[in-house]
Amino acid sequence: MERVLRDGFIFLSQNKTLNGLAKRYGLKFGAGRFVAGDSLEASKRAIQDLNAKGLCVTMDHLGEFISTGAEAEMMTQECIRAVEMIAEEKLDSQLSLKLTSLGLDISDQLIRSNMERILTRAKELGVFVTIDMEDEPRCEKTIQLFEELRQSFDNIGTVIQSYLYRSEDDIKRVGRFETNLRIVKGAYKEPATVAFPEKEDVDHNYIKLVKLQLSLGNYAAVATHDDAMIEQIIRYAKENGIGNDKFEFQMLYGIRVERQLELVKLGYKVRVYVPYGRDWYGYFMRRLAERPANVAFVLKGMVKG
Numbered sequence: 001m002e003r004v005l006r007d008g009f010i011f012l013s014q015n016k017t018l019n020g021l022a023k024r025y026g027l028k029f030g031a032g033r034f035v036a037g038d039s040l041e042a043s044k045r046a047i048q049d050l051n052a053k054g055l056c057v058t059m060d061h062l063g064e065f066i067s068t069g070a071e072a073e074m075m076t077q078e079c080i081r082a083v084e085m086i087a088e089e090k091l092d093s094q095l096s097l098k099l100t101s102l103g104l105d106i107s108d109q110l111i112r113s114n115m116e117r118i119l120t121r122a123k124e125l126g127v128f129v130t131i132d133m134e135d136e137p138r139c140e141k142t143i144q145l146f147e148e149l150r151q152s153f154d155n156i157g158t159v160i161q162s163y164l165y166r167s168e169d170d171i172k173r174v175g176r177f178e179t180n181l182r183i184v185k186g187a188y189k190e191p192a193t194v195a196f197p198e199k200e201d202v203d204h205n206y207i208k209l210v211k212l213q214l215s216l217g218n219y220a221a222v223a224t225h226d227d228a229m230i231e232q233i234i235r236y237a238k239e240n241g242i243g244n245d246k247f248e249f250q251m252l253y254g255i256r257v258e259r260q261l262e263l264v265k266l267g268y269k270v271r272v273y274v275p276y277g278r279d280w281y282g283y284f285m286r287r288l289a290e291r292p293a294n295v296a297f298v299l300k301g302m303v304k305g
């Protein structure tokens with residue numbers, strides 16, 4: 001049943017018509033629990049609140065299904081504004097972005113130039129930028145672009161998904177850049193030809209990949225809400241003399257808030273991924289896919305209108 005729900009929500013997350021409709025209305029159906037607000041200003045307040053509690057942030061301007069250069073330009077400008085706000089307001093925040101929102105599917109030249117503009121401004125202001133990983137057909141292009149950009153920018157990292165068979169090779173491949181990598185399980189629906197179908201294998205690979213990244217001497221962002229993963233990494237770090245400055249935990253805004261604070265109290269760095277913007281639909285559907293219990297919030301939201 002859980003798998004049917006997961007597949008259903010992932011299918012819905014890719015529906016362009018529903019995405020368009022959702023954009024026209026504000027944050028609905030309980031989406032406000034997972035999205036910090038629909039504007040940069042709203043995200044600023046959320047970040048300040050989190051920072052005051054000892055949590056670091058990576059902010060993300062939501063945007064998917066971009067098909068024109070004009071939309072990609074708007075998104076690029078928004079990323080630059082976000083970087084400038086981080087610096088002006090002295091927020092303890094990085095920036096996360098999705099290449100499809102900046103023109104990845106439009107042209108190689110456009111995505112490279114938009115990324116260079118964002119990274120140049122971010123570098124001037126000392127802001128670190130993480131390229132989120134999207135679905136598998138875009139993975140190779142993302143890694144290639146990352147490799148290219150990493151040669152000119154040291155304020156850039158990316159994401160590795162433990163459900164993909166290729167991820168171990170990818171960590172070794174980008175490891176030569178001493179790359180800061182966020183390691184996640186993976187949020188898209190992928191076929192068994194490219195991804196482990198069984199959760200047990202995804203979890204097993206998750207631990208293996210984090211250990212690999214740390215054993216290469218590179219920084220790991222352990223992005224999961226799963227206590228089994230968190231505890232194993234804490235134990236591994238202790239047993240191998242890996243300092244708390246070599247890794248951090250990351251969780252999504254609104255998810256396991258108490259656990260985030262507990263980890264801070266234990267002396268770990270915890271970074272919260274704070275999404276904001278009007279294009280909340282796809283992100284919200286993927287969160288529902290991950291945890292059908294969250295559907296209860298949708299139903300409550302519907303009742304409230």
Ligand SMILES: Cc1cc2nc3c(=O)[nH]c(=O)nc-3n(C[C@H](O)[C@H](O)[C@H](O)COP(=O)(O)OP(=O)(O)OC[C@H]3O[C@@H](n4cnc5c(N)ncnc54)[C@H](O)[C@@H]3O)c2cc1C
Nearest residue numbers: 132133159184185186187223224225226250251252255273
């Ligand atoms: C900071 C961050 C950035 C991410 N970036 C990307 C990205 O770039 N690309 C990508 O594909 N995916 C990304 N993801 C999503 C990721 O791939 C997973 O889909 C998502 O994190 C769910 O997997 P999980 O590891 O948290 O645990 P799951 O395997 O989903 O759950 C394991 C256990 O964790 C606990 N748990 C999980 N969710 C909740 C909840 N809502 N409330 C309470 N307990 C919960 C439960 O105990 C559950 O049994 C990101 C996730 C995070 C945290």
